[in-house]
Amino acid sequence: MKKQLHWYDRLWIVTIIYLGLGFFNILFAWLGLIFFCLPLILAIGGKDKLYCNHYCDRGQFLALLGGRLGLSRKRDIPGWMRSKAFRYGFLAFFMVMFFQMLYTTWLVFTGARQLGMSVRLLWTFNVPWHWAYPVEVTPWAAQFAFGFYSIMLTSTLIGIVVMVLFKPRAWCVFCPMGTMTQLICKVKAKEE
Ligand code: SF4
Secondary structure, three states: OOOOHHHHHHHHHHHHHHHHHHHHHHHHHHHHHHHHHHHHHHHHHHOOOOHHHHHHHHHHHHHHHHOOOOOOHHHHOHHHOHHHHHHHHHHHHHHHHHHHHHHHHHHHHHHOOOOOOOOEOOEEEEOHHHHHHOOOOOOHHHHHHHHHHHHHHHHHHHHHHHHOOOOOHHHHOOOOHHHHHHHHHHHHHOOO
């Protein structure tokens, strides 16, 4: 029997729209805060893995590319990638990079640094992105948008690479949001 489709089964389109909008106007990157806060709010509110299981656009996007579109080699995910050390290590690294992005935003806010109109790929390569800044706003708000978009694009690219090399949703094994929501659920389970 064919699985009944729900409205949230097509949220993969959100990933494409989000990344596409950021290509034309970087200020849309602010919308990414929804993807950042919603999983945490749902996990804290007791909805455990609801976001990952139903509402995560990126998870669906990777499943679509690797599954229906057949872009994944569907190989076993290596044990080290599943290990706690790697997952928590990656989460720690991700958070350090996130706070570094916030610090850069702060420097621009205080005037200690000029707005950088580039996207930082893989936390290393500065790719010019000035065309995506057609309307001037307060510089710190634009800096945050460039920084946040850098994080979103970088994590999507890593997700695509591991999707091709391993299983469609290999990224979910060490996704920082997934690790954080899992941690929240564990802490809550201990308290109960
Ligand atoms: S682990 Fe991350 S990418 Fe995967 S479904 Fe959950 S939030 Fe989405």
